[in-house]
Amino acid sequence: MIASSVPATPYLEDASGYRGEAEQAFAPSDVQQLREIVLAASAKKIPLTIAGAGTGLTGARVPHGGWIVSMERFRRLEVQSGMAICGAAVSLQELQHAANKAAQFFGPNPTEYSASIGGVVATNAGGARGFRFGSVRGHVLSLEVTFMDGRTIRFRRGERVDFPIRSIRRPTTTKNSAGYFLEPGVEWVDLLAGSEGTLGILTEAELQLLPIPPxxxxxxxxxxxxxxxxxxxxxxxxxxxxxxxxxxxxxxxxxxxxxxxxxxxxxxxxxxxxxxxxxxxxxxxxxxxxxxxxxxxxxxxxxxxxxxxxxxxxxxxxxxxxxxxVDRVRRNGWPKFGSDFAVPINRSRDLLAYYRRRGDDLLPGQYVIFGHIGDANVHVNLLPSTAAQAKLGEELMTDFARYAVSLGGTVAAEHGIGKTKVDLLKLMYSESEIEAMRDVKRHLDPDCLLGRGTIFAA
Ligand SMILES: Cc1cc2nc3c(=O)[nH]c(=O)nc-3n(C[C@H](O)[C@H](O)[C@H](O)COP(=O)(O)OP(=O)(O)OC[C@H]3O[C@@H](n4cnc5c(N)ncnc54)[C@H](O)[C@@H]3O)c2cc1C
Missing domain, CATH: 3.30.70.2190 (Alpha-Beta Plaits)
Structure with a gap:
């Protein structure tokens, strides 16, 4: 009998409106309880999906069966000079608030303040200030992680992985959260940040803080x-x-x-x-x-x-x-048609012009464009109102993704691949590059239990 069982219903969707189902959910309050859940799941070969605050836009935390592990009880928050120690459940708002009291701030600013630290690290989130400070990955000093074999390890920046890794190409964009960060001798912190809950469970992070300017x-x-x-x-x-x-x-x-x-x-x-x-x-x-x-x-x-x-x-x-x-999408029942593509800075206008031309052709007056133009990462959001338009929206999104990739861009700049963008990953990487990611997955989670269906098709 595992302690910390909670009702599963609150974790069966995320902000994308994507829905799933689960047999059971747990909210462990410490690493020991988490370890019990992980070992039981490993022994019984039960898939585990890790839930943060559910603000994700790709269905990544939404399970298709198996167990959910919500990290909501990992709430430690300690601010020191130049860094904060954050439990996985600490929200961005709580972090910024505590840092502000010490005249400091967390550089990246994924705009949804209720997102959890576990979630923003797991998706390598970006946000409005990415233009200056980059994505979350670059601000992680250390990560404590529980793996599917029950080990909990703290990795500090500078510590490199101890198994062979094949590199994959990276887009020449300022942000990228599509798939794993792979290069030989990659640091653990860089590999785990952006792994979308598919390699290990992040329990705590040390994040760099910067002094508030005058x-x-x-x-x-x-x-x-x-x-x-x-x-x-x-x-x-x-x-x-x-x-x-x-x-x-x-x-x-x-x-x-x-x-x-x-x-x-x-x-x-x-x-x-x-x-x-x-x-x-x-x-x-x-x-x-x-x-x-x-x-x-x-x-x-x-x-x-x-x-x-x-x-x-x-x-x-x-x-x-x-x-x-997000609210409109929830009410009208279509999936969210929001792009997260980014291109090299000098192709920013080409991407925008393409969105407009195709949008005006197929869904005139039913799309908006906004977002991180400093990073050539604006979000085009389609607002279909009929099933036929929703179908067009789906085709348009794939078309936009293809175009962004043709410009040297990424299919996921800051939201990750999750479950809703698994097909897009194949537009960006070769089969051999995706296989290099699978090799890492198999090394750390041999039964493919963690985050099943996220990044890779189930
Ligand atoms: C209105 C709105 C605006 C947004 N604006 C931005 C923006 O500007 N920039 C941006 O980057 N994102 C933005 N987002 C997306 C979202 O806030 C981010 O993707 C965020 O990182 C998700 O955090 P979460 O805690 O909600 O994670 P969840 O949605 O719960 O989970 C996301 C992924 O992280 C994994 N995960 C969560 N916690 C852990 C953990 N402890 N260990 C391992 N894996 C874990 C999950 O398994 C899942 O794969 C926005 C969302 C909304 C709704």
């Missing part, structure tokens, strides 16, 4: 045309100490208008920015007047602020959009 300018800049906004993106990439560059197209603004009446009536696109400064009197502040004028932005109707409350308001403005889409 001042931060936040803003939402509105533009009369999309072209003006895209020209600004090209120029603003090199603005010193810019740490965020996010995009919302006209239809995205239209979705937000009922809740945000002060969006300028004539705005057809917006960019969110954040810039680190030496002080609020930094001469960089004045440069924005010129920058806005140069790109015909609405100078008086754009929003700027220095306070954390203002930045939170701007972030909330941006975050409301994916949250609305």
């Amino acid at each position: 001042a931060i300018l936040g803003g939402i800049v509105f533009f009369p045309t999309d072209e003006d906004a895209l020209n600004a993106v090209d120029d603003w990439r090199v603005v010193p100490a810019l740490r965020l560059l996010e995009y919302l197209d006209g239809p995205s603004l239209d979705l937000l208008r009922p809740m945000q009446p002060d969006i300028p009536v004539k705005a057809q696109a917006a960019l969110l920015i954040e810039q680190d400064l030496e002080s609020q009197n930094d001469e960089e502040v004045d440069c924005w007047v010129e920058r806005l004028a140069e790109h015909h932005a609405f100078e008086n109707e754009s929003w700027f602020g220095f306070s954390a409350a203002e930045r939170d308001r701007f972030a909330e403005f941006r975050h409301t959009l994916p949250a609305m889409i």
